[in-house]
Amino acid sequence: MTAATLHAMELFHGAVALVATSAVAWAALGAVRGRLPGTRLACLAATLAAVAGASGMALEGAYRSRIRVQVFARSPGLGWLFERKQHLAFGAIVLALGAASVVFALRTADASTSPHLSRAARRALVASALLAAASSIASILVAQQHRL
Amino acid sequence: MKTRNERLLFAGASACVVAVLAYAAVLPLERLLFPPPNPATVIWSVRSSFTWRVLVATYVGGMGGFGGFAAASRAPAASARWLARAVILAAAAVAITGTLLP
Numbered sequence: 001m002t003a004a005t006l007h008a009m010e011l012f013h014g015a016v017a018l019v020a021t022s023a024v025a026w027a028a029l030g031a032v033r034g035r036l037p038g039t040r041l042a043c044l045a046a047t048l049a050a051v052a053g054a055s056g057m058a059l060e061g062a063y064r065s066r067i068r069v070q071v072f073a074r075s076p077g078l079g080w081l082f083e084r085k086q087h088l089a090f091g092a093i094v095l096a097l098g099a100a101s102v103v104f105a106l107r108t109a110d111a112s113t114s115p116h117l118s119r120a121a122r123r124a125l126v127a128s129a130l131l132a133a134a135s136s137i138a139s140i141l142v143a144q145q146h147r148l
Numbered sequence: 149m150k151t152r153n154e155r156l157l158f159a160g161a162s163a164c165v166v167a168v169l170a171y172a173a174v175l176p177l178e179r180l181l182f183p184p185p186n187p188a189t190v191i192w193s194v195r196s197s198f199t200w201r202v203l204v205a206t207y208v209g210g211m212g213g214f215g216g217f218a219a220a221s222r223a224p225a226a227s228a229r230w231l232a233r234a235v236i237l238a239a240a241a242v243a244i245t246g247t248l249l250p
Binding site: 069108 | 172199209
């Protein structure tokens, strides 16, 4: 992978991750106000989160071989912040996918399960939004300091 | 949950929650059993611990999906109630372990 390709992929990953964070936060805000997102918004947020995760996984090899050692050599604190960000991002992405799955299940849910599923979807969306926001902020801090 | 589709969607949600719980469990175990070397001194490593953690969590999550499908068939209301509780547990677990154990 050339440096230009790597840089383009980093920009793509960063942009998609920020849009995904906004989409999940938008859905979570609606859920907190008592209105769960429709299947379209839930599907959009989960898809964006999945694309951000897939592009992040595609960058993992290049991060380990080219970037990680530089970041840690410059500032161990920044390096550990980026490692923390990976854990939080995994939680955010997978919970967004789970929330979308529950939102779809709610379409045909009966009265006995509907309140519990609504609660699960709301909690998953809020947790995903908080984890995604923390992950995005950590990424921005590291990128700003390291000028990736 | 009467329809098969509904149970499959519930199984997907269960798989996601179990995967997050598994990730949060694997991280401290890995740090305890295989302490990582100083990243500033490692130029390159063949094995990506993050990738393996994700794969293990996905595998365990898949098993959780089967469990979720079975639970949704037998006790739909109870399994939906437990899913709502497990979401909080999973989110808290990954936030705490992810923050304390980078």
